[in-house]
Amino acid sequence: MKYPQIFKFIQIFTCLLLLSSCVSRKEIVYFQGLEQAGERLEENIDKSLKLKSNDLLTVVVSAPEQAAAMPFNLPVMGMPEQGVNNGLMVTGRQQLQxxxxxxxxxxxxxxxxxxxxxxxxxxxxxxxxxxxxSEYVQDPIVNIRLVNFQVSVLGEVNRPGTFDVRDEYLTLPKALGLAGDLSIYGKRKNVLVMREDGGKKTYEYLDLTNPEIVDSSFFTLQQNDVVYVEPNGAQLQSASYNRNAGVYISIASVLISLAVLITN
Structure with missing residues (x-):
């Protein structure tokens, strides 16, 4: 093979490599065509988190006459704790049951x-x-909080893990934000949300590039949901990448260089 032919081969190979590495906007950008969704965004937002089995709740009952409300509250627990705070010895703290x-x-x-x-x-x-x-206490005030609202975000995200949620309203994009967003290797069109509801496991694959994602009941996450971001083709190929491929490429480069020298 003569040098011009080798040079032409390298040019063609480089062009193909560049074309294969190009990623279109449709593969990356979230919520494309969002302006077409219009008012449906607000209409489809459901902030009503439903209580389930295994939830942990704190309930505090108060009233103008606090003594009357006391029987409706669990005793406050004292948690053992030792340390120094502003020069004062702290021996314990209180916690709601x-x-x-x-x-x-x-x-x-x-x-x-x-x-x-x-x-x-x-x-x-x-x-x-x-x-x-109200049958026992005049003008009672009831405060309830869900204390075990957690979601897990796994797969191709920058900070996978399990996250505690203080608010009772959490969307899929916000959960991904807690995990540092998808890495460049995550599939945006095939995000899996798994849920256990009424003892049954359900799931759905969501397309982050499609604005109609807001219509899904899985767009708003519930307690103990699991989000999994699948790796794209490039990441799967890198996982199966032959460790000796670098050696083979180096040998091929040396052979091409020798061929160029010999043909000159």
């Missing part, structure tokens, strides 16, 4: 007994407890 939602969706509430909470939102449970407690 939690209610565990059992497999049948119930909690055992002081005075009221068994209360079914599964399927209710936090606001609905507040109203339910307030109505029941």
């Amino acid at each position: 939690t209610y565990l939602v059992d497999g049948e969706g119930n909690i055992e509430f002081p005075v009221l007994g068994t209360v079914n909470v599964a399927g209710l939102t936090r606001q609905e449970l507040q109203h339910k407890l307030k109505d029941s407690i």
Whole structure:
């Protein structure tokens, strides 16, 4: 093979390599055509997180006459803790006890007994407890918090892990933001969300480039959801990359150089 032919081969190979490495906007950009979704974005946002079995709740009942509300509160627990704070010895701290939602969706509430909470939102449970407690206490105030709202984000993201959520409203994009967003090797069109609902495992694949993702019930995440970002083709190929390929490429480069020298 003469030098011009080798040079032409290298040019063609370089062009093919550049073309194969190009990624179109459609493969990367999120929520394409978002302006066409219009008012559907607000209409489809559902912020009503439903309570489930194995949820942990704190419930605090207060009233103008606090003594009357006391029987409806669990005793505050003292947590052992030692240390120095501003020169003062700290020996312990107080912590609210939690209610565990059992497999049948119930909690055992002081005075009221068994209360079914599964399927209710936090606001609905507040109203339910307030109505029941009003039979014993005048003008009760009920504050409820879900304390074990966690989601796990795995796969091709920059910071995979399990994240505690303080707010009760979490969308898929926000969860991915907690994980540092997708890496350049993550598939944006095939993000898996797995969920356990009513003892059954459900899942759905979502396309982050499609604005209609907001129509999915999996767009708004629930407690203990798992998000998995699949690696794209380039990352899969790199995973199966032959460790000796670098050696082979080096040998091929030397042979090509020798061929150029011989033909000159």
